[in-house]
Amino acid sequence: MEDKKIRVMVAKPGLDGHDRGARVLARCFRDAGFEVIYTGCHQTPEQIVAAAIQEDVDLVGLSCLSGAHRYLFPRVVELLKQHGADDITVIGGGIIPDQDFQMLYDAGLKAIFTPGASLDSIVEWVKTNVKPMP
Amino acid sequence: MTPKQEDIEKAKRIRKGDVRTASRLIRNIEDQIPEAKTTIKHIFPHTGKAHIIGITGPPGAGKSTLADALIGSFREKNKTVGVLAVDPTSPFTGGALLGDRIRMQRHAEDHGVFVRSLATRGALGGLSKAVGDAVHVLDAMGKDIIIIETVGTGQQEVEIINHSHTVIVVLVPGMGDEIQAIKAGIMEIADIFVINKADRDGSRQLYAELMAMLDMANISSDGWRPPIIRIENVFEPISFQKKLEELSGKIEGHFQYLMDSQLLGDRLRRKSMMEINEALRASILEPVLKELAENGELEMMAEKLIQKKSDPYSLAEEIAGRYLKNVP
Ligand SMILES: Nc1nc2c(ncn2[C@@H]2O[C@H](COP(=O)(O)OP(=O)(O)OP(=O)(O)O)[C@@H](O)[C@H]2O)c(=O)[nH]1
Ligand SMILES: [Mg+2]
Secondary structure, eight states, rough: OOOOOOOOEOOOSSSOOOOOOHHHHHHHHHHOOEEEEEEESBBOOHHHHHHHHHHHHHHEEEEEEESHHHHHHHHHHHHHHHTTTTTSEEEESSSOOOHHHHHHHHTTOOOOOOOTSOHHHHHHHHHOOOOOOO | OOOHHHHHHHHHHHTTTOOOHHHHHHHHTTTOOOHHHHHHHHHHHGGOSSSEEEEOOSTTTSHHHHHHHHHHHHTTTTOOEEEEEEEOOOOTTTTTTEEEGGGGGGGGTTTEEEEEEEOOOOSSSSOOTTHHHHHHHHHHTTSSSSEEOOOOOOOSSSSGGTTEEEEEEEEEOTTTHHHHHHHHHHGGGEEEEEEOSSTTTTTTHHHHHHHHHHHHOOOOTOOOOOOEEEEETTOHHHHHHHHHHOOOOOOOHHHHHHTSHHHHHHHHHHHHHHHHHHHHHHIHHHHHHHHHHTTTTTHHHHHHTTSSSSSSSHHHHHHHHOOSSOOO
């Protein structure tokens, strides 16, 4: 009997070690019925992309509080493309100033969530925009 | 390309080590997509080369940490490694938090290492139903070593024995009387014991109890007595490195022992029996059950039982007579 599940990865690129938010989000995704891979802190974009491909996830959620998102987020999207895996949706969250939104969308991120966003709204976004891959 | 050519292509890519194709196939196996079986048919002849190592033990005992260290040690010897790490699916939401990977992420970029997390999806026994076929995928990719980490087990989750050549049971001191219960189950499947966090109170006692248990176990003179390795603290690099070498020596020693003693043949036979059992169930019983459920007969039969108009055996014989050519 076919039983398709949404698989997501929650990853924390960069140097900041505050992963409470990422952990809460990971648990919230699990409660929404997703299979969630959490990679832990201090991940390079290369590590994140390698893991995402090995795990065959539908979505990568990046969380960054250090301010390096302008480099790290686009780099993840770029590397996915290089590996022929640009069908994996990338979203970002963390402390991200409004003026950076456009450049992140242009880089290929599909959604940005700032600390004000409710967890439910993130789950809702994923349910609407991400389907398990064929 | 015809579907058949496509499957042959896929199988070829997997044998060349293509990660995307392999991980997608594992996904389709988990999702029980019927086409996945066809690809498995093409890779199956190319499996059977890897040494498969199972790691099991109670929750939080340090299984993933140990798997990570073993990956490192096998890589130093230039062996490629595939890992299947199983974590439980929540019975309430169907979701799962797959956390084993965190401990192994330092190997993410190493092309000689492939780590895949699996959720149990309701399977009992500490594994996922997809494990058997996922092992075939990693094997066909050419991984020399395949490590399977079970969920943190209680006692009865001994499925791992059907899937591995060498089973490592990881224990920690301070489980108290639990050892009594554990004895009944996972004790019998251990080829190697690791006492983790052995710098803690109770480590000596646990060691003594295991030794006493093994003394009673009636191992023949040419038999394999499971060694017990005490790892004081994984965070102390020098002592840990020594213990790790000891452990990988025992792992290799055990595989050698299997090959020398014909026991490898026994294990392979046991595994093949399980595989054919499962495949028969999937292609005979499940389609029948599905049809009976869909056409409402299953419910009607339940009704007959309630009203005592029939009994389970007569009903089953009637169904068997309808579906099977030769009913004994
Ligand atoms: N003190 C000490 N801590 C350890 C040792 N081995 C592992 N740990 C810690 O124990 C915790 C659990 O380790 P894991 O490797 O995740 O354990 P696990 O058995 O894989 O856990 P589950 O998969 O959740 O059942 C981690 O915080 C490790 O850092 C050890 O030898 N000594
Ligand atoms: Mg673990």
